Each structure stands twice: as structure tokens, then as C-alpha cells.
Amino acid sequence: MLFSKKKETPAFIPDTTQSRVTSVIGPGINWLGDLRGSGGIRIEGTITGEIAISGLVVIGETGKVECEQLKADTIIVAGIVQGNITCQKLEIRSSGKVWGDVVTTTFSSEDGAFLRGQMRMEENIEPVEQIPLSDDELSKDSEDSIE
Numbered sequence: 001m002l003f004s005k006k007k008e009t010p011a012f013i014p015d016t017t018q019s020r021v022t023s024v025i026g027p028g029i030n031w032l033g034d035l036r037g038s039g040g041i042r043i044e045g046t047i048t049g050e051i052a053i054s055g056l057v058v059i060g061e062t063g064k065v066e067c068e069q070l071k072a073d074t075i076i077v078a079g080i081v082q083g084n085i086t087c088q089k090l091e092i093r094s095s096g097k098v099w100g101d102v103v104t105t106t107f108s109s110e111d112g113a114f115l116r117g118q119m120r121m122e123e124n125i126e127p128v129e130q131i132p133l134s135d136d137e138l139s140k141d142s143e144d145s146i147e
Contacts, residue, residue, distance in 0.1 A: 020056070027062045043079070054128040061095050071128050077113075084117075088125050 021040040025031060029045035040056035043063040050067050051057065057072040059065055063079035070081060074089045077096035084100040092098060094112035101117040105125055109115070 021058060025063075052128050059096070073128060086125060088127075 021042045023039065023041045025041065025043045025045045025047065027044045031045065031047040032049060034050045034052075035041070035047060036050075036052045038054035040058070041053060042058040042060055043065060044060040045062070046064045046066075048066045051065065051070045051072070053072040055072065056074045056076070057070070058076045059079040059081060061078045065079075065081045065083065067081075067083035069084050069086065071086045073087060074091075075085060075087045076091045076093065077098055078093040079096065081096075081098045082100065084102070085098065086103045088104065089106040090102060090104045090108075092109040092113035092115060094110040096109075097114040099116050102115070102119045103122060103125065104119070105122055107119065107121065
């Protein structure tokens with residue numbers, strides 16, 4: 001009688017560098033202005049302005065985003081988005097509502113999810129580029145640091 005070892009399947013190790021939430025805008029916070037950077041952010045408050053994040057954006061159940069354009073690598077919507085979305089991966093949860101056009105490579109939704117707009121699936125989406133600060137913003141930052 002011959003016994004053999006079970007073949008082990010390789011463990012899946014997710015890339016957590018950009019798939020982890022590192023910042024939170026909590027409920028009751030109202031942000032007016034653009035939000036850009038890299039990493040992961042969870043939005044439970046309200047943001048009015050453009051968002052460009054190289055990484056993960058989670059709009060929680062109490063979160064609301066009003067913008068012309070929301071760009072990120074991965075976006076999970078459990079709250080409300082009023083604006084166009086461009087991302088590699090979009091997931092709309094059962095409580096999520098999106099009013100706007102979507103361009104993505106991967107899309108999933110749960111029962112009850114809402115999307116009003118056009119969806120275009122692409123084979124590849126350009127990664128989110130970090131937008132450099134303008135000369136005015138740079139000079140203002142240097143003036144603030146001098147004071």
C-alpha cells in the first residue's frame with residue numbers, strides 16, 4: 001500500500017500595500033475641496049470635490065461623495081456617489097448608490113445596489129497619477145511653514 005502526501009496549494013497573499021485603509025474621514029465630517037494621494041481611505045462623512053487616490057477608496061454606508069470625477073485603483077461603494085467613476089475595480093454593495101458614468105476593468109455588485117449612468121468596461125485603465133501641487137499651492141505651503 002502506497003501513501004502519498006497531499007499536495008499543498010500555494011497560499012494566496014494579497015498585496016496589502018494599496019488595499020488597506022490607512023485614513024478615515026469619519027461621520028459628521030464635511031470636506032470641501034480636492035482629495036489626492038496614495039494609500040487607502042474610508043469615507044464615512046461627506047466630501048464635495050475631486051478625488052484622485054492611487055490605492056483604495058471605500059465609501060461607507062454613511063459616506064457621501066459629490067464630485068465631477070472620482071478616480072482610484074479600487075473603489076468600494078456602500079454609501080452614495082454623485083459623480084463619474086474611473087477605476088480598475090469597482091464594487092457596489094447592497095446599500096451603495098451611484099449616479100454617474102463608470103469606466104472600469106472589473107465590476108461587481110450585490111443585490112440592491114443602484115447605478116444610474118453608463119458603464120464602459122475596458123481591458124486596461126491608466127493608473128491614477130499623482131497631481132503635483134501648483135506653484136501657488138507650493139508657495140503657500142512654504143509661506144505657512146515659515147510662520
